[in-house]
Every structure is written in structure tokens, then in C-alpha cells.
Amino acid sequence: MSKKHVIWVIIYLVLVLGSLLTVGGLTYKVDPFIHFHEPDTAHYFYKLENQRSLNYGIIEHFDYSGLITGTSMVENFKASEAEEAFGCKFIKVCSSGATFKESNEYLETALADNDDLRIIIRGLDMDMFFDDSERMREDLGEYPTYLYDDNDFNDVKYLFNGDVFFSYVYPMIKERSKDSFEPGITSFDDYSNWMGGWVFGKNVLYPDGVTVREATEGAGITEEEKNIILENITQNVTGIAEEYPDTTFYYFITPYSIQWWQNKRDYGYLNKQIEAEKLIIEEILKHKNIKLYSFNCLSDITTDLNNYKDSIHYGEWVNSMMIKYMSEDKCLLTYDNYESYLTEEKDLYYNYDYAQLNDQEDYENDRFMEVLFNEKINGVEPLHIDFNDTELVTIQNAEVVEDQYNGADGLLCTGCIGRPSESDISVSDYLRDTGYIGFKFSVDDIGEYKNLIFYGKKAADHGQLTVYIYDSNGNVMAERTETYPNLDNEWHQYLIDVSQLEGGATIIFNGGYIDNSGNADSQYVFSDITLY
Structure with a gap:
């Protein structure tokens, strides 16, 4: 080999070695899978999403005394709610479809x-x-064992991994x-949470209706x-509980839907x-250090298909309720009650x-179930709006009509407000200061509630909904218009x-058109209005 070729080989090797050192050094420094050290949240944002690659690093490098683990059945738990309920710091390390062995x-x-580590929720x-x-679950992909074994030498699979570096x-x-x-870093409320984008309810689980077979x-x-x-x-x-008697294990049987139970019954x-x-x-x-819970006999959960996106996966509001119930030892199974529980469970799903289910309402807004659960979880009594309660409601240019949504009273709003179509005054300011076609009410502290739910429909012409929530200074905090x-x-x-709102609030519902260019015969109806 000529001297020139030797020089080129040396240059090539130096470049390769330099590239490897750069890739390896940056991978070690950033450490996206939290393998070598705590996440550097002062300089980078760690998006937690690759469960199999991240969970062991989270276990090793975070401070915690409570841990949530399991499959997609626990992915919607919020660590912050567990911390509030149990009084200690939690992490969440789930794995979709994980077997009992993997968890x-x-x-x-x-x-x-x-x-x-003193509390396990699983x-x-x-x-x-x-x-x-x-x-x-090898069918879900290869296990990156180099990230959680005791062999330091195979860390090269992580340090010099092109996919890790470029992705x-x-x-x-x-x-x-x-x-x-x-x-920063993804919170343990959001890590693994799968709620976004899914549709819940009867029309998803039984798109062709429920077929009843002989049991x-x-x-x-x-x-x-x-x-x-x-x-x-x-x-x-149970073996892990025997090995660690000073740790309390909160286990729960995952509450599948009535559809899942129907399949067991029918076949x-x-x-x-x-x-x-x-x-x-x-x-x-x-x-003695395992507490076992089951929510299978809570028929208001398992038989309401609005809680489910398929036969087994429930919405995050169910997870929130389970955290609260477990912290209060509700639905706890004991030697004294487990046999009666099993009898009740079998009777419920065999004779249901x-x-x-064909007549069950499929809510237009899937988050409505979360709203209904607020009372169960937080103990806040809903505020139902009675149009005839003159101490609460101020009606203007509208009339109460009977037998509207689901038989409830409604408020019929007719016409259009007097605001000129070219006015510089905003709609929200006009409704607040001049007038509206509808009603308003106030609450001393809207922070007690989570959601405002109402029903409405256009009855004629230019009728449309305009709802504003103002703070005590008249500033708009939230709105909904169509x-x-x-x-x-x-x-x-x-x-x-x-x-996210706090303090005193005034809420104005306007059903008239938003300026004087609308048809005077325009109509819109509000009905069944509740703060949850």
C-alpha cells in the first residue's frame, strides 16, 4: 500500500472514530431514554413516549415512593391524582399489552x-x-434489553445507535x-395517556345494534x-408482595365493559x-400487604358504554374514580365479602x-362522562339552572318554554340584538353592557366546577348560540359560539x-343574532343547563 493510501486510510479512520465519539458523546449527554443519568430538564425537553426504552430509566433515575404500573388499563391514571390521594410522590411506568410477568x-x-418505595398501584x-x-409480548416488538441489563459493554447498542441519534x-x-x-419533561399525568382522538359509546361498540343471544x-x-x-x-x-412485606400493593381487577361480559355469557x-x-x-x-379492589359490580360504570372506546378500554375519568375509591378503600375485597361479590357479579352479567343497550344514549360529546364523574370524584354537587329561579337567573328578551330537550324546560330566544353590524363594540362587550337575548346567571366561585354543559338548537333563520363567561371585572374567561x-x-x-377558571363569574347565554342585520324572526333554544 502506498504512503498516499495509508494517509487516506488514517484520515478515514479518524473521521469514523470522530463521528462515533461525537454521536456517542451527544447520546450520553442528552440521554433521551434516561439510561445513564437523570434527565437534563434545564437544557432539553424529554418527550416520554417509548415505554419499553424509557421505563427502566425512569425507575432508576427518579425520586418516588409510589409507582403505577400495568397495561393500557392504567395508562390514563394521573400521577398527580395519586399523589393527592395517597400523599407521596408517584411515577407511572406502563407497557401497553404487558403480561403479568412483564409488569x-x-x-x-x-x-x-x-x-x-411504599405504594404500588397495579x-x-x-x-x-x-x-x-x-x-x-414479543409480538409487540424487540425488547431493548441492553437498556436494562447489567452488562455495561452492550451499552454501545444505545450510544452508537443511528435511530436513537437521528430520531x-x-x-x-x-x-x-x-x-x-x-x-422540561412530559408529566406522569400525560405519559402513556391515550385519550386523545378516540370515540366512545354505543355507536362504536355496537354500530349495528345489540344482538341478544341465549345465555x-x-x-x-x-x-x-x-x-x-x-x-x-x-x-x-403475589410473590413480589411476600418478598417486600413493608410495601403496600394496591391491585385492582380491570373493569371491562358490558360488551366484554356479554361475549363471555353468549359463548x-x-x-x-x-x-x-x-x-x-x-x-x-x-x-396482608395486598389490597385487592374490584369495580365490576358498579353497573353505572360497566354498563354505560359512554365510558368505553371498545369492549375493555375505559376513559380516564374511570381511572380518576378508581384512584379516589382505592384511597378510601371503597370496593375493597375481603374474606367477608368476596363470595357475595362474585355472586352479585355473576348475576349481573348473566341476567342483564x-x-x-340499544336504547342507551350515545353522548355527542364524549367528555360528558367525565363531567358526570366530577360529583363522584370531587363531591361537588352540580348546579342545575332553573329558568324560573328569579334569584339566580335574569332573563332578557326571551321566554321559558316547556318540554324541550328530554322534557326539560327551555328558553326560546327570538330576534337579533341591537348592535350595529359595523360597530366597533365587540359582541362580548355589548352583551355584558347593553343587552342580550337570553339569560345570565352568576356564581361566587366557578373554581368549584369543572365543566358547563348545555343543550341547544337553532329553531329558525339566524338563531345561533353565543355564550360568554366573564370574571368579576367583566373580562372574558371562556366562550362558546356557533x-x-x-x-x-x-x-x-x-x-x-x-x-382552570377561578373566582366569581357571570355567564351570559345569548340566542339572538349578534347584530341588527339578522332576521327579526330568528330563534334559538337553550335547555338542560348544568355546571358540573
């Missing part, structure tokens, strides 16, 4: 690493009661150059199934499921009138989020 491995690592998925104790490290560095950049109880569990269940539970659920698996659950309950109750071309003549449900 247990998170706990083994966390408890071995963190002597301060879901026990009913679909996994019959799993083999060694089952792993995570480089974008995190580049993001810092934006004027709007703010460093079939079917056979119970076999001796072989019994052995499989017990091995899975003792190895992956002869109901007895098998109930017997498996009985076996698991009896095994878990032997352990499934045909009535223009008449976008409205049909059917009832619609509307929701205004008021959860």
Missing part, C-alpha cells in the same frame, strides 16, 4: 433499586388470567434553537387451567371467568337485559371547560 419485572427492578387484566407465567438526540438538540423552546354458562375451569392460573399469580402477582365462558377470578381472589387475600350556517335544527350538546 412484575418492573416491580422487581423498582423495589430492588428504591428502598423508599391493574390485573381479566384477559390475562389464563396466561402462562412466562409469557412475554431522538438530534431533534432534542435542534429544538433548543427555537424561540418558543422551553426545557350459556358453560363449563368451569379445568385442573390444568387452575394450575396455570395459580402459577402465574404466585410467580407474577359459554362466564363460569370459567368467574371461577378463575375466585381462585385469584382467594390466593391474593392470603397476603342486554337488549336495553354561527347559524353551521347549525341544523337538531338538539346538540355543548361543553365548556371551566376547570
Whole structure:
């Protein structure tokens, strides 16, 4: 080889080595999967989303004394709500579709690493009661074992990983150059939360209606199934509690929907499921540091399809309720009540009138279920607006009409406000200072409530809804408007989020057109208005 070729080889090797050192050094410094050190939230933003790559780093490098783990059944838990309920710092390390073995491995690592870990919240998925104790979800992709084994040498798979560098490290560095950049990290309320974009309710679960079949109880569990269940539970659920007697384990049986139970009933698996659950309950109750909860007999949850996006996945409001109930020991299973619970559960799902699901309302706004749960969770009594309550409601240029949405009274708003079409005065200022076609009411502290729910429909011509929420100084805090071309003549449900508002508030509902150019015969109706 000539001297010139040797020089080129040396240059090439230097460039390769330099590139590797740069990639490895930056990956170590930024550490997007929190493998080597705590996240540098003073300089980068860590978007937590890759569960299998992140969870072990979170377990190792965060301070906490409470931990939430499990499958998609626990992904919508909010760590902040658990912290408020149980009085300690929580992390959330979930894995979609994880088996009992996989969830247990998170706990083994966390408890071995963190002597301060005192509370575990974990879901026990009913679909996994019959799993083999060694089952792993390899169908969901390759496990990045180099991120959580004890072999320091295979960390090169992370340090010099092109996908990690170009998909995570480089974008995190580049993001810092934006004027709007703010460093930080995804909260454990938002990490793994899947609520966005899903649709809930009867029309999703039963798009063609409910078909009622003859009930079939079917056979119970076999001796072989019994052995499989017990091995899975003792190895992956109760064994860890025996090993760490000073830690309290809050386990709950995941509350699937009535549709899931109907399938068990119709195809002869109901007895098998109930017997498996009985076996698991009896095994878990032997352990004093495990608290086991079940919400399966809360029929207002499991039979209301508005709580579910499919047969098993419930909305985050159910998670919020379960946190509160577990902290208060509601729905706790004990030696004294578990047999009556199982009897009630079997009776509920075997004898349920499934045909009535065809008549169940599918709420137009899926978040309405969250609104209804506010009273269960926070104990705040809803404020229902009575148009005839003159001490609360001030009506202007409108009249009360009977038998509107679901038979409730309504307020018929006719005409248009006197605001000139070319006026410099805003609609909100005009309604506040001059007049409106509708009604207004005030509350001393809107911070007690989470949502304002109401129903409305255009009755004629230019009728449309205009709703403003003002603070005590007359400033607009929230609003909801719909223009008449976008409205049909059917009832619609509307929701205004008021959860971030505080202090005294005045709310004006206007159903007239927003200036004097509208048709004088325009009409809009409000009905069934409630602050939750």
C-alpha cells in the first residue's frame, strides 16, 4: 500500500472514530431514554413516549415512593391524582399489552433499586388470567434489553445507535434553537395517556345494534387451567408482595365493559371467568400487604358504554374514580365479602337485559362522562339552572318554554340584538353592557366546577348560540359560539371547560343574532343547563 493510501486510510479512520465519539458523546449527554443519568430538564425537553426504552430509566433515575404500573388499563391514571390521594410522590411506568410477568419485572427492578418505595398501584387484566407465567409480548416488538441489563459493554447498542441519534438526540438538540423552546419533561399525568382522538359509546361498540343471544354458562375451569392460573399469580402477582412485606400493593381487577361480559355469557365462558377470578381472589387475600379492589359490580360504570372506546378500554375519568375509591378503600375485597361479590357479579352479567343497550344514549360529546364523574370524584354537587329561579337567573328578551330537550324546560330566544353590524363594540362587550337575548346567571366561585354543559338548537333563520363567561371585572374567561350556517335544527350538546377558571363569574347565554342585520324572526333554544 502506498504512503498516499495509508494517509487516506488514517484520515478515514479518524473521521469514523470522530463521528462515533461525537454521536456517542451527544447520546450520553442528552440521554433521551434516561439510561445513564437523570434527565437534563434545564437544557432539553424529554418527550416520554417509548415505554419499553424509557421505563427502566425512569425507575432508576427518579425520586418516588409510589409507582403505577400495568397495561393500557392504567395508562390514563394521573400521577398527580395519586399523589393527592395517597400523599407521596408517584411515577407511572406502563407497557401497553404487558403480561403479568412483564409488569412484575418492573416491580422487581423498582423495589430492588428504591428502598423508599411504599405504594404500588397495579391493574390485573381479566384477559390475562389464563396466561402462562412466562409469557412475554414479543409480538409487540424487540425488547431493548441492553437498556436494562447489567452488562455495561452492550451499552454501545444505545450510544452508537443511528435511530436513537437521528430520531431522538438530534431533534432534542435542534429544538433548543427555537424561540418558543422551553426545557422540561412530559408529566406522569400525560405519559402513556391515550385519550386523545378516540370515540366512545354505543355507536362504536355496537354500530349495528345489540344482538341478544341465549345465555350459556358453560363449563368451569379445568385442573390444568387452575394450575396455570395459580402459577402465574404466585410467580407474577403475589410473590413480589411476600418478598417486600413493608410495601403496600394496591391491585385492582380491570373493569371491562358490558360488551366484554356479554361475549363471555353468549359463548359459554362466564363460569370459567368467574371461577378463575375466585381462585385469584382467594390466593391474593392470603397476603396482608395486598389490597385487592374490584369495580365490576358498579353497573353505572360497566354498563354505560359512554365510558368505553371498545369492549375493555375505559376513559380516564374511570381511572380518576378508581384512584379516589382505592384511597378510601371503597370496593375493597375481603374474606367477608368476596363470595357475595362474585355472586352479585355473576348475576349481573348473566341476567342483564342486554337488549336495553340499544336504547342507551350515545353522548355527542364524549367528555360528558367525565363531567358526570366530577360529583363522584370531587363531591361537588352540580348546579342545575332553573329558568324560573328569579334569584339566580335574569332573563332578557326571551321566554321559558316547556318540554324541550328530554322534557326539560327551555328558553326560546327570538330576534337579533341591537348592535350595529359595523360597530366597533365587540359582541362580548355589548352583551355584558347593553343587552342580550337570553339569560345570565352568576356564581361566587366557578373554581368549584369543572365543566358547563348545555343543550341547544337553532329553531329558525339566524338563531345561533353565543355564550360568554366573564370574571368579576367583566373580562372574558371562556366562550362558546356557533354561527347559524353551521347549525341544523337538531338538539346538540355543548361543553365548556371551566376547570382552570377561578373566582366569581357571570355567564351570559345569548340566542339572538349578534347584530341588527339578522332576521327579526330568528330563534334559538337553550335547555338542560348544568355546571358540573
